[in-house]
Every structure is written in structure tokens, then in C-alpha cells.
Amino acid sequence: MLNLNQPQTKTVAAEPVWKILIYDRVGQDIISPLISIRELRELGVTLHVQLHSDRDSIPDVPAIYFCAPSDENLGRICQDFQNGLYDVYHLNFISPISRQKLEDLASAALQANCVANIHRVYDQYVNFITLEDDMFVLKHQNSDNLSYYAINRANTQDVEMEGIMDSIVDSLFSVFVTLGNVPIIRCPKNTAAEMVARKLEKKLRENLWDARNNLFHLDASQAGAFSFQRPLLIILDRNVDMATPLHHTWTYQALAHDVLELALNRVVVEDDEKPVGGARPKGRSCDLDSRDRFWVSHKGSPFPTVAEAIQEELEQYRNSEDEIKKLKSTMGIDAESEVAFSMVNDNTARLTSAVNSLPQLMELKRLIDMHTKIATAILNCIKARRLDSFFELEEKIMSKAALDRSLTEILSEAEFGTPEDKMRLFIIHYICNGISDAEYQRLETILQEAGCDLSAMPYIQRWKSIMQRSSMPVNSHYEGGGTKTVSMFSKLVSQGSSFVMEGVKNLVVKRHNLPVTKITEQLMECRSGGEIDDYVYLDPKLLKGGETAPKNRAPFQDAIVFIVGGGNYIEYQNLVDFIKE
Numbered sequence: 001m002l003n004l005n006q007p008q009t010k011t012v013a014a015e016p017v018w019k020i021l022i023y024d025r026v027g028q029d030i031i032s033p034l035i036s037i038r039e040l041r042e043l044g045v046t047l048h049v050q051l052h053s054d055r056d057s058i059p060d061v062p063a064i065y066f067c068a069p070s071d072e073n074l075g076r077i078c079q080d081f082q083n084g085l086y087d088v089y090h091l092n093f094i095s096p097i098s099r100q101k102l103e104d105l106a107s108a109a110l111q112a113n114c115v116a117n118i119h120r121v122y123d124q125y126v127n128f129i130t131l132e133d134d135m136f137v138l139k140h141q142n143s144d145n146l147s148y149y150a151i152n153r154a155n156t157q158d159v160e161m162e163g164i165m166d167s168i169v170d171s172l173f174s175v176f177v178t179l180g181n182v183p184i185i186r187c188p189k190n191t192a193a194e195m196v197a198r199k200l201e202k203k204l205r206e207n208l209w210d211a212r213n214n215l216f217h218l219d220a221s222q223a224g225a226f227s228f229q230r231p232l233l234i235i236l237d238r239n240v241d242m243a244t245p246l247h248h249t250w251t252y253q254a255l256a257h258d259v260l261e262l263a264l265n266r267v268v269v270e271d272d273e274k275p276v277g278g279a280r281p282k283g284r285s286c287d288l289d290s291r292d293r294f295w296v297s298h299k300g301s302p303f304p305t306v307a308e309a310i311q312e313e314l315e316q317y318r319n320s321e322d323e324i325k326k327l328k329s330t331m332g333i334d335a336e337s338e339v340a341f342s343m344v345n346d347n348t349a350r351l352t353s354a355v356n357s358l359p360q361l362m363e364l365k366r367l368i369d370m371h372t373k374i375a376t377a378i379l380n381c382i383k384a385r386r387l388d389s390f391f392e393l394e395e396k397i398m399s400k401a402a403l404d405r406s407l408t409e410i411l412s413e414a415e416f417g418t419p420e421d422k423m424r425l426f427i428i429h430y431i432c433n434g435i436s437d438a439e440y441q442r443l444e445t446i447l448q449e450a451g452c453d454l455s456a457m458p459y460i461q462r463w464k465s466i467m468q469r470s471s472m473p474v475n476s477h478y479e480g481g482g483t484k485t486v487s488m489f490s491k492l493v494s495q496g497s498s499f500v501m502e503g504v505k506n507l508v509v510k511r512h513n514l515p516v517t518k519i520t521e522q523l524m525e526c527r528s529g530g531e532i533d534d535y536v537y538l539d540p541k542l543l544k545g546g547e548t549a550p551k552n553r554a555p556f557q558d559a560i561v562f563i564v565g566g567g568n569y570i571e572y573q574n575l576v577d578f579i580k581e
Contacts, residue, residue, distance in 0.1 A: 001092050002035075002043045004062060005120055016044025020058060020086075024051045024067035026094055026127075029140035031066070033131050033265045033289065051076055055085060062088035062119070068127075069097035078108035089118045095170050096123040125177040125215070127170055131265055132290065135572060138171045148238050148565035151192050152459075165192070169199045172233075172562065173207075177215045182208065183233035183560065185538040186523050186549075191237035192564045197538055200235075204540035231558035234523055238565030239463065241515040243398060243431050245568050246424040248390040252306045253299035254569035256288065256374060259381040265289045269377045286370050294367050300573045303382070307375055313368050320361055324354050385417045390425055397429050411446050419452040426452075427460055434464075514574045520561055521578065526553045 004017065021040070023031065028050070040048060049055055051067055063086040067073045077091070097105075102121070109115045128136045139146055150156065151164060176183060182204055187197040207215055238245070249258050256262040260269065268283035288295045294313065298306050330347060382388055393410065396403055403410075407429060411422055426447060429435070435443070447454060513521065522532045526549070537549040561567075561575060 001064065001066065001090075001122070001124060002040075002045060004064070004090055005092075005122055016042070017062065018044050018046050019062045019064055021045045021048040022051050022055070022063055022065050022067075023048065024070075024073055026068050026140050027051075027066040029264060030094065030126060030129050033129060036287075036291075055080075057083070057085045059087050061086065062090060064090045064092065066092045066094070066124075068095060069093045069101055071101075074101055074105060078105065078112070081109050081112035081114050084112070084114065087117055089114075091118065091121045092124050093122065094124060095127040095174060096125070097121075125174040127174045128172075129264070134576070136175060138168065139566070146566075151565050152239075165195050165199055168196050168564065169203055172196070172200050173203050175560070176204065176233075179231070180216065181231055182216055182540055183231045184556075185233045185235065185540075186532075186535045187235040187538075188237060188240070189534055189536055191239065193235040193237040194536055196564055197235045197536060200233075201538040201540045208540060229557050231560055232524060232556040234520055234559055234561045236516060236519065236561065236563050238563055239467070240519065240563075242460075242463065243428050244514055244516075244570055245566070246428055247394050247398070247570065248387050248421070248424065249570055250302050250391050251300050251569070251573055252303060252375075252378075253288075254573065255303055255378050255382075255387075257569050259378055259385075259387070260374070262288065267374060269373050284373070286374055288374075292367060294371055300576060303375075303378065306371075307379070310368065310371050310375055313364070314372075317361070317364050317368055320357070320364075327351055327354055385421055386415075387417070387421070390417060390421055393425060394428050397425075397432050400432075408442060408446065411443060411450065414450075419447075419450055422447060422450055423452050423454075423456070427456070430460060431464060511577060513578060514571055516561065516563070516567070516571045517574045517578045520559060520575065524556045524559050526555055 002019075002021070004019070035043075037048075045064075046061075047058075051065070051073060065077060067077075074097075080086070081089075091105075105121075106115075109118055128138055129140060130136045144150060145164060146168060151161070156164075185197045185201055187193040207213065249255050253262070256267050260267045265288050266285055267288060268285050270283045288299070290296055294309070298309055301309070327347060327350060393403065395401075407426075410416065411426065416422070417425075426443060430440075444454060444457075519532060522530060523535070528549075563571075
């Protein structure tokens with residue numbers, strides 16, 4: 001698209017065509033995790049602006065529009081035609097534009113007398129946000145309309161529900177058009193996931209049988225860029241497992257998301273310096289993406305291990321820095337003496353290599369500083385909210401181990417976590433263990449005194465009673481992630497804010513597969529039996545929809561797991577670990 005929808009030529013010397021990029025909020029969210037501003041420049045984009053901002057006319061430069069085909073966006077584009085802002089328009093729609101809207105756009109172009117200026121109109125099918133090579137989300141800026149709450153609240157109208165399901169289907173369809181592959185779909189019965197699965201199957205099937213517009217008969221260069229085997233798409237409902245999203249986390253990426261609100265691979269850490277004159281503290285925005293090798297190798301590690309790794313990187317950096325300092329001092333020897341000549345020759349070689357390694361060193365220093373800042377911010381939150389204790393308590397509750405103190409005592413502690421932390425602990429206990437009415441009322445009083453918002457409880461109670469009536473008992477499939485060392489944290493906290501980690505080496509994290517991973521494993525191996533027997537089986541390539549899974553299928557090599565109502569980083573990491581095994 002940034003190459004004006006021409007295939008990229010191999011010649012490096014070719015000057016990029018200068019152009020401007022105009023996007024809406026959705027387009028901005030899709031592009032920002034993928035391409036840095038520097039890379040945009042290298043691709044010839046000299047200016048990138050919001051569609052709905054005040055823009056001046058820029059002649060002689062092609063304008064690439066990248067936006068959703070919404071009425072308000074199209075209205076603005078027609079206005080641009082009217083004002084003759086650009087000489088060349090390349091219109092790229094995130095999801096396909098309807099026939100009717102396309103005709104309206106054409107008549108607006110006729111009126112503005114700029115039909116010749118519109119060079120391309122493209123449906124890009126990219127209505128999803130790719131955060132990593134193996135992970136995408138559908139939720140862009142301030143769009144809570146795909147949230148668990150929107151899907152499950154009691155007063156959602158049927159029309160709204162249809163709309164939510166359609167937009168999820170639209171995005172999943174885009175994912176498979178981009179992959180160039182038609183999946184086989186599995187999902188649990190009678191859930192929102194089944195609604196999505198059936199709509200998606202219908203959409204895929206209609207597209208496959210539409211000879212003119214089939215998006216899956218790509219030209220030979222693109223087709224089967226992936227494997228010959230078709231992927232398995234597992235659509236699950238968030239209700240499969242409600243405890244994991246509430247569980248306090250322990251890995252770097254999940255903690256960054258939980259306590260620092262990691263969004264679109266960017267996290268904002270507040271500066272330590274006190275602002276002058278009552279201004280708000282400035283935050284520093286840190287990018288955490290695949291270009292950062294420390295992040296790539298440690299995002300799934302337990303937090304103490306990360307702190308230790310930062311320590312090691314720092315040591316390494318200091319050693320390299322010392323070497324350069326030593327070189328400086330040896331180069332300043334008294335040049336008149338004979339010795340100098342022989343030394344200069346050796347040192348020149350060493351100096352050359354030192355100078356060559358400077359950019360890498362500078363980058364290393366930047367990364368160490370950034371991760372130290374992020375880790376310190378996380379550590380401060382852990383200490384302030386005693387998140388380590390919450391993590392251990394929840395692990396025990398989920399794995400049915402006995403607690404050292406009663407829940408009443410724990411929740412009565414004033415200094416213990418925020419009201420939200422207490423609610424998370426209480427709901428996990430309620431989901432996994434169940435409690436008597438008398439105990440429930442006693443705990444409810446304690447939580448209210450602690451300032452907790454209990455408005456979620458009626459829903460959780462109803463959810464639990466439905467789950468108990470269903471074929472799948474709630475509390476059977478939790479084992480917790482399991483950590484053996486309980487006091488691993490006290491040493492860390494007692495050292496003040498510096499990252500001195502002792503006793504991290506004996507941190508044993510037992511790995512358990514979470515419910516989502518267990519279901520994925522069973523479905524990929526095409527095992528029968530267990531809770532997945534009544535999962536719906538849909539194959540869009542079959543003329544008549546086959547409902548039952550074929551008896552003897554080879555196991556799947558690729559799977560895409562999608563959770564209606566939102567997944568989380570703990571589940572993502574658990575799946576990644578499962579694949580590595």
C-alpha cells in the first residue's frame with residue numbers, strides 16, 4: 001500500500017516516491033505497531049496526518065488514504081475532493097467498501113470534477129491489529145464495543161449483538177484473507193463463539209463459491225505462502241475460563257499490561273523527577289516490540305528472572321565501556337618515546353573495532369535504561385500493592401491448596417492491595433471454591449468497608465450457577481501456574497529500589513496448561529472424548545456444511561485461537577510455551 005499498491009522492486013537504488021499518508025484512528029492503530037516513523041520516512045512518506053484534522057492543500061504529491069469505509073470518513077474524503085486538496089488519490093479501505101458507498105463516492109468525485117485524480121481504490125482486508133508475529137487483537141483505540149461486557153450485559157439489544165458479531169467476523173475474515181488460507185473451524189455449542197463461527201463460515205463459503213471475487217485463489221506467488229495444510233481456527237468464549245483474566249500475573253509482558261497499561265506495544269512510565277509548580281508528571285513512552293531483542297527474549301519470563309537479566313546486561317555494558325576507557329588512556333601515551341609506535345599499531349586495530357561497536361553500545365545502553373525504568377515502575381507497583389502475595393494466594397486457591405490464614409483475615413488487612421486487587425482475589429476464590437451464604441455475607445461486608453465495587457457479583461453468581469448446570473464443571477480444570485518458592489520476594493523488597501536479586505535461581509515455576517491451552521491441545525490432536533466432543537465442526541470448503549468432525553483426521557500443524565470477549569497475555573504466553581514443547 002505504501003508503495004502505491006505496486007509490488008516492491010528489488011532495486012535498492014530506486015528513489016522512493018514521495019507521498020503523504022492520511023489515516024483515521026483505526027488505520028493509525030493498525031500501522032503504529034508495524035512501522036516506526038523512521039521506516040515510514042524510508043518508504044517515502046514525508047507527512048502522516050489524521051483524516052479529521054485541518055489539512056492544507058499539497059499539490060504534486062500522491063496522497064494515500066488508509067481508513068475504514070464509515071459514513072463520516074467518506075464524507076470527509078468527498079470534502080477533500082471538493083476542496084481539491086491533492087492531485088493524486090490512492091484510497092485504501094481497511095475493510096471492503098459497499099457497492100452503494102462506492103457509487104456515492106464516485107458521484108461526489110464527478111461533482112468535484114476530480115475523477116481523473118483518483119488513481120486507485122483498494123479493499124485491503126486488514127481490519128485487525130498485529131501486535132506480534134503470532135498475535136493479533138481487534139480492539140483499537142476507545143472501542144469498547146467488542147468487550148466482554150458489551151457482549152454479555154443483560155440489556156444488549158439483538159441488533160447491537162448482531163453488529164458486534166458482524167464486526168468480529170469481518171476482522172477474522174480479514175485475517176484469513178491475509179493468510180491466504182481457509183481454516184477448519186471448531187467452537188463450543190450455544191455460545192457467542194458459535195454465533196461468530198457460523199457467520200464466519202457462511203462468509204468464507206460465499207466467498208469461495210463466488211467465482212469473480214474469490215479472495216483465496218491468489219496468484220501463484222502468494223498462494224500457499226504458509227503450509228499446504230489448512231489451519232484450525234478455534235473460537236472460544238471468554239466464559240470458558242473466568243479466573244485466569246482476573247489472576248494477578250507474574251511474567252514481564254503480562255505485568256506491564258496489568259500495572260502499566262501496555263497498549264499497542266507501547267507503555268508510558270512516569271518520570272521520577274518532581275514536576276515544577278504542580279504540573280502533571282511527565283510520562284516517557286517506551287516501545288516494546290520485536291525490534292527490541294531484550295523484550296523478545298524476556299517478555300514471557302517470570303519477573304525476578306527479568307530483573308536478573310537486566311543486571312547481567314548492565315554488567316556486560318559496563319565491561320565494554322571500561323575497555324573503551326582503557327583504550328583512551330593507552331592512546332594518550334607520551335608520543336616521543338619509541339614504545340609508542342609499536343603500541344599505536346596494536347591500538348589502532350582495537351580502536352577501530354571499538355569505534356565500530358559504538359552504535360551497538362549506545363543502543364544497548366538505551367535498552368538497558370528503558371527496561372530498568374519499566375522494571376522499576378513495575379517493582380514499585382508490586383511493592384505498593386503487594387502483588388506477589390496476591391499471586392501466591394490465587395495460585396493456592398486455584399490449585400486447591402490450604403491457605404495459611406483465612407480469607408476474612410486477608411481481606412480485612414487495610415494495607416493489602418487496592419480495592420480492585422481484593423475483588424479479583426475474592427472472585428477467583430468464589431469461582432474456584434464456592435462459599436456458603438453466611439461466609440459470603442461476612443466477606444461482602446468486609447469488601448464494602450474496603451471500598452470495593454461489588455456490582456459485578458450478581459453476574460458472577462449467575463454465571464457460576466449456569467456453568468454448574470452445564471456439562472463442564474467450573475472448578476475441575478484449574479491447577480494454577482504453581483510457584484514453589486513463597487519467600488522469593490521478600491529478599492527483593494528488602495533491598496530498596498535497586499535491582500539486587502538474591503534467591504531467584506531457586507524460583508521453580510511449575511508449568512500447567514491453562515484451560516484454553518488444554519482445549520487447543522485436544523482439538524489440534526483431534527482427540528475424541530472429554531469436553532470437546534460436542535464442539536461444533538465447520539468446514540467452509542464443503543458444499544454442505546459438515547457438522548461432525550471426520551473420524552480419522554491427521555493432527556493439525558497450525559492453529560489460530562480466538563477468544564470472543566478478549567484473551568490475555570497469560571493465556572498467550574501459556575500457548576507459546578505449549579508450542580515450544
